[in-house]
Amino acid sequence: MTTTLPTTTTTERFLREFEVLKFQLQEQNPDWVFKIRNEAIQNFKQLGIPTRKNELWKYTSLEKIVAQEYSHNGVCNRTIQTHPLPWERDGVRAIQYLESIHIVTYNGNYVASLSSTDQLPKSAIVCGFSKACENHAELLQKYFSKIASFEKDAVLALNTAFVQNGLFIYIPKNVSIEKPIHIQNIVDNKEGVYYFQRNIVVLDARAQANIIETYHSSSPGIWSEVNEISVAQEAQLTYHKLQNDLPLLKQITHTTISQAQKSFVHTGTYTMNAQWVRNNLHFLLEGEHTETHLNGLYLTKGNEFVDNHSLVDHKMPNCYSNELYKGIMNDQSTAVFNGKVFVHKDAQKTNAYQSNKNIVLTDEAKIYTKPELEIYADDVKCSHGATTGQLDQEALFYLRARGISEENARALLLKAFMGDVLNTIKLDALKKHLEELINKL
Amino acid sequence: MLKIKNIHASIDGKEILKGLNLEVKPGEVHTIMGPNGSGKSTLASVLAGREEYEITKGEIFFKGQNLLEMDPEVRAREGVFLAFQYPVEIPGVSSINFLKTAVNEVRKHKNLPALGGADFLKLMKEKQKMVEMDTTLTNRSVNEGFSGGEKKRFEIFQMAMLEPTLGILDETDSGLDIDALKVVANGVNLLRSKERAFVVITHYQRLLDYIIPDVVHVLYNGQIIKTGGKELALELEARGYDWVKEEFNEKVIG
Numbered sequence: 001m002t003t004t005l006p007t008t009t010t011t012e013r014f015l016r017e018f019e020v021l022k023f024q025l026q027e028q029n030p031d032w033v034f035k036i037r038n039e040a041i042q043n044f045k046q047l048g049i050p051t052r053k054n055e056l057w058k059y060t061s062l063e064k065i066v067a068q069e070y071s072h073n074g075v076c077n078r079t080i081q082t083h084p085l086p087w088e089r090d091g092v093r094a095i096q097y098l099e100s101i102h103i104v105t106y107n108g109n110y111v112a113s114l115s116s117t118d119q120l121p122k123s124a125i126v127c128g129f130s131k132a133c134e135n136h137a138e139l140l141q142k143y144f145s146k147i148a149s150f151e152k153d154a155v156l157a158l159n160t161a162f163v164q165n166g167l168f169i170y171i172p173k174n175v176s177i178e179k180p181i182h183i184q185n186i187v188d189n190k191e192g193v194y195y196f197q198r199n200i201v202v203l204d205a206r207a208q209a210n211i212i213e214t215y216h217s218s219s220p221g222i223w224s225e226v227n228e229i230s231v232a233q234e235a236q237l238t239y240h241k242l243q244n245d246l247p248l249l250k251q252i253t254h255t256t257i258s259q260a261q262k263s264f265v266h267t268g269t270y271t272m273n274a275q276w277v278r279n280n281l282h283f284l285l286e287g288e289h290t291e292t293h294l295n296g297l298y299l300t301k302g303n304e305f306v307d308n309h310s311l312v313d314h315k316m317p318n319c320y321s322n323e324l325y326k327g328i329m330n331d332q333s334t335a336v337f338n339g340k341v342f343v344h345k346d347a348q349k350t351n352a353y354q355s356n357k358n359i360v361l362t363d364e365a366k367i368y369t370k371p372e373l374e375i376y377a378d379d380v381k382c383s384h385g386a387t388t389g390q391l392d393q394e395a396l397f398y399l400r401a402r403g404i405s406e407e408n409a410r411a412l413l414l415k416a417f418m419g420d421v422l423n424t425i426k427l428d429a430l431k432k433h434l435e436e437l438i439n440k441l
Numbered sequence: 442m443l444k445i446k447n448i449h450a451s452i453d454g455k456e457i458l459k460g461l462n463l464e465v466k467p468g469e470v471h472t473i474m475g476p477n478g479s480g481k482s483t484l485a486s487v488l489a490g491r492e493e494y495e496i497t498k499g500e501i502f503f504k505g506q507n508l509l510e511m512d513p514e515v516r517a518r519e520g521v522f523l524a525f526q527y528p529v530e531i532p533g534v535s536s537i538n539f540l541k542t543a544v545n546e547v548r549k550h551k552n553l554p555a556l557g558g559a560d561f562l563k564l565m566k567e568k569q570k571m572v573e574m575d576t577t578l579t580n581r582s583v584n585e586g587f588s589g590g591e592k593k594r595f596e597i598f599q600m601a602m603l604e605p606t607l608g609i610l611d612e613t614d615s616g617l618d619i620d621a622l623k624v625v626a627n628g629v630n631l632l633r634s635k636e637r638a639f640v641v642i643t644h645y646q647r648l649l650d651y652i653i654p655d656v657v658h659v660l661y662n663g664q665i666i667k668t669g670g671k672e673l674a675l676e677l678e679a680r681g682y683d684w685v686k687e688e689f690n691e692k693v694i695g
Contacts, residue, residue, distance in 0.1 A: 392529075392531075394529045395529050395531045395534075397491060397492075397513060398525065398528070398529045398531065398583075399531075399534075399539070399543075400490075400512070400513040400514040400517070401489050401490070401513050401514075401516075401517055401523055401525075402514075402517055402539070402543040402599065402603065403514050403517035403518045403543050403546045403547040403550070403603065404514060404539075404542055404543055404546055405514050405546065406512070406514065408542060408546070409514075412534050412538075412539070412542070413531070413534065415533070415534075416531065416532060416533025416534045416582070417533065419533040420533070
């Protein structure tokens with residue numbers, strides 16, 4: 001047969017892309033990496049790009065987004081471009097007053113010349129993913145594609161097959177990094193393209209770190225970021241993700257965090273000024289007595305779209321998890337929240353709490369919220385709930401009746417609504433930075 | 442100062458105020474009494490500018506200006522203060538920040554410079570002492586977790602801070618024990634002056650033992666049907682409202 005269908009599905013296009021790039025990919029990394037890539041693409045072939053029939057993508061038409069971008073770009077551009085750097089283009093890119101260990105990635109590549117990792121102890125590792133494949137293969141093999149399984153996840157499979165670069169961060173046993181590590185991810189290219197970034201972060205036993213990731217791009221395209229994070233026993237991690245500088249780019253992030261016994265993880269996901277975002281955040285609680293906090297804030301306007309999916313997988317007994325996500329939707333924007341807490345049969349004495357609260361400011365703005373609880377143990381304390389409403393009209397009137405303008409009264413109430421998420425941020429500079437960004441919205 | 446002329450107000454299509462007239466002069470304390478559902482709280486809401494109420498007829502002038510054309514915040518800045526019957530809890534809005542924002546917006550309206558942190562705290566301390574507001578406000582959200590008495594005292598304290606020309610007390614006495622009632626009344630008495638007027642809406646004569654009114658009105662079915670001196674309140678307490686209603690009905694029919 002020589003006839004071809006008039007339209008090729010996006011899934012087919014990715015598969016064809018892989019065939020084209022195959023030899024290049026094979027050369028790029030050691031064999032064990034290519035083996036994983038190959039498995040991933042085979043898996044992707046089975047799964048295909050998820051459609052809205054898939055419950056996890058019900059409100060997010062990924063297929064449409066991907067098809068649109070493909071029509072712009074034709075092929076998946078894999079050129080690595082490091083110059084010129086748009087470094088000092090505007091002030092948005094820095095977090096004022098934050099004293100940090102600075103790490104820069106540019107189009108997915110670690111840029112040593114712009115990073116200040118000299119303050120890290122010698123035993124710690126920070127390097128690009130490609131470099132880690134060569135220099136730290138033994139270590140990396142324990143984590144790459146081991147924490148986040150692509151078996152049932154097409155987006156993860158796609159990222160694994162095509163991964164270009166990313167970061168490898170390893171904090172050894174008993175090492176405590178006092179200064180926050182700020183990873184500034186910049187994507188800049190005139191042509192809209194796909195970026196596949198993979199970050200692997202490992203905290204060994206009793207290690208401690210604070211990580212802040214920020215994302216910056218004025219380009220169109222799709223940015224797929226996958227983070228695999230391993231937090232060993234008694235280690236402590238705070239991990240903040242700030243998506244506030246993505247006016248055109250569409251971002252799909254997936255973060256899987258695996259926690260060993262007595263570990264502590266606090267995550268914060270803050271999304272504003274972002275055109276189209278989907279975040280997956282998975283926690284695998286693999287040891288007893290772990291503590292997990294998931295906080296999120298999404299502020300949408302215009303026709304922005306933000307979708308947060310989370311999963312807390314309570315596999316072991318005596319673990320604690322607490323999730324609080326809050327959103328304010330303005331104009332014709334849309335947000336999605338789907339939080340799932342899964343308590344396995346053996347995970348007795350689980351304490352799991354989940355709350356999602358939303359304020360919808362206009363008639364056209366939308367929120368789809370779905371808190372889910374699935375419990376197979378019988379001795380647990382779990383709660384979940386979601387609320388959606390407008391600004392409290394009684395409170396608004398009360399403030400105005402004291403001479404406060406409607407505009408200021410609304411601002412006071414919205415700030416108060418966001419307060420319990422913002423107040424969980426212990427890094428004052430980050431909190432202040434977020435408050436300033438919110439004030440500018 | 443306040444002139445209400447033949448005001449008709451309705452909510453959800455139902456008329457509550459049916460041609461109410463009232464004139465309050467500077468320095469006076471007027472009490473409005475009346476049975477449940479007579480329109481007392483509606484009057485307070487209409488004066489403060491609640492948007493749910495529709496004014497179908499009539500006029501209200503405050504210091505010669507058309508009050509009905511002003512937004513609630515402008516009314517407040519011009520000097521109208523409503524002490525709420527049910528002060529709303531506003532979690533996350535710090536009481537001090539709220540007060541400071543309010544005080545400075547009112548000052549701005551009067552072309553006065555904004556108060557800085559130290560001056561504001563000084564003023565707050567002074568007024569807190571004046572109205573015996575002993576609740577610690579630091580690190581507390583507006584009305585959140587306040588007891589019934591604390592909420593009412595906080596209202597009077599806000600009034601002391603904002604120094605209005607017209608104070609409207611909407612059943613501020615309801616739910617207060619006698620000690621709290623005395624504190625609230627004392628606060629109001631300290632704020633009385635020859636420039637400032639009050640409209641005290643109440644169900645019970647009890648409050649009037651402590652805030653002595655100049656004029657007492659009976660509101661019934663959306664209209665003021667009787668006006669008298671402070672002794673009228675005592676008579677209402679002793680005899681109820683029926684005789685006033687009958688008197689009014691006879692007058693209307695007659």
